[in-house]
Amino acid sequence: MRAKSTSAPSWNGWQKKPKIGKRKVSRSIAPVTVGHMFNAWHFAKDLKLPFNRFVTIRPIIIDNLSPAERIVLWDDYKNKIAQFARDNHFEHINVWSRESTRDTGEAEHLHLLTHIPPSLQEAFADNVAKWCGDTDEIDVRPADYRLARQPSGRLHSAITYLAKNSPSAAKFRNFTYRLGGPILGKRAGWSRNLSPAAIARAEARHLIKTEFGHDRAIRSDLR
Secondary structure, three states, X not given: XXXXXXXXXXXXXXXXXXXXXXXXXXXXXXXXXXXXXXXXXHHHHHOOOOOOEEEEEOXXXXXXXXXXXHHHHHHHHHHHHHHHHHHOOOOOOEEEEEXXXXXXXXXXXXXXXXXXXXXXXXXXXXXXXXXXXXXXXXXXXXXXXXXXXXOOOOEXXXXXXXXXXXXXXXXXXXXXXXXXXXXXXXXXXXXXXXXXXHHHHHHHHHHHHHHHHHHHHXXXXXX
């Protein structure tokens, strides 16, 4: 019986492969994922945690990393941001997407929306800068929910920028799109508290509260 190989996968030509192991190589964000991103964006306001910081991370070492190593790197950065929230005792939320150069997969970078309480925004910026030795690899700027109409007539906002690598969703939702490059693994995502399941639970609780409140009002009127 032949033993299973434990050697690392070859990354030669990975950009043209449909998947590597169990991980898919994608070239755009699926429309259903864009829908979840938009829902998460709105739900953050319902939680009174509106997205107010737009973080972009462009590590200079990214092209020296294998596609699998990049996944580990992005998870590390996302965990650092979540840890800042834990250290400062506020709830962490995020919506994020990964991008790369078309065809080559080079210059991969991460965009992430999050909420930072106003009193901690300066400390957050200082903290983030130290992760890359005060270089310009990480950019943090304000974010809001403003919707702007571009000369083309298409709409632009913080969330449409994250979702711009989805041509089909962009056409349906009327925002500008850009063809993306290959990405191994999840191309976009959100924190667990903004997941479709979390949103569904919140909507169910609201419905139950509304219905029971309505029933109590009717019973009171009938007395």
